[in-house]
Amino acid sequence: MKKKWITLFLVLALVFSTVQSAVAATTWTLNIHNNTNDVVKLSLTGPKKYSLTLQPGKVYKEVLEGTYKYSYAACGEKFKGSVTVKNSATWIRIKKCHGPFSSTLWWTDAKFIVISRSSVKVTLKLTGPLKYNLRIDRGRNPFAWLQTGTYTYSYTACGVEQAGSIAINENATTQLKLIGNC
Numbered sequence: 150m151k152k153k154w155i156t157l158f159l160v161l162a163l164v165f166s167t168v169q170s171a172v173a174a175t176t177w178t179l180n181i182h183n184n185t186n187d188v189v190k191l192s193l194t195g196p197k198k199y200s201l202t203l204q205p206g207k208v209y210k211e212v213l214e215g216t217y218k219y220s221y222a223a224c225g226e227k228f229k230g231s232v233t234v235k236n237s238a239t240w241i242r243i244k245k246c247h248g249p250f251s252s253t254l255w256w257t258d259a260k261f262i263v264i265s266r267s268s269v270k271v272t273l274k275l276t277g278p279l280k281y282n283l284r285i286d287r288g289r290n291p292f293a294w295l296q297t298g299t300y301t302y303s304y305t306a307c308g309v310e311q312a313g314s315i316a317i318n319e320n321a322t323t324q325l326k327l328i329g330n331c
Contacts, residue, residue, distance in 0.1 A: 193218070
């Protein structure tokens with residue numbers, strides 16, 4: 150009788166351990182860089198389904214570990230692929246468009262560089278001809294193919310909100326240095 154209880158206990162422990170492992174699934178950061186000049190809708194299908202609307206720039210999304218099939222339309226074409234997320238160094242890079250692929254605007258080659266000395270990531274909000282929320286890391290952050298025009302900007306660094314305006318000109322490089330060394 151004692152052996153039956155021990156065996157039953159071991160079976161239950163094994164079942165509980167298996168269920169607990171399935172519930173505590175591992176998540177990782179999937180890094181996505183939308184290098185286009187337009188909003189891109191990205192679909193991921195795998196251990197879980199994700200549907201993301203991506204502004205130009207870098208996006209970081211927590212996803213379950215595993216292999217995903219992805220699809221998106223950009224630059225007048227449709228793209229499909231697969232990616233295996235098994236650590237936080239996994240990237241999907243959406244290539245830069247060349248030419249007027251937006252349905253509403255003619256895009257020009259305007260380069261925008263943001264320089265930050267902040268030790269924390271900063272979100273730079275640009276409002277003008279278009280709206281951008283750019284994720285800024287410490288150092289030099291280049292962005293290409295932004296819509297030209299005059300923008301108001303705002304960001305918070307070191308607990309202080311900063312704001313101003315800046316003109317992004319066609320066939321030129323515009324630089325913005327962020328205040329804040331924290």
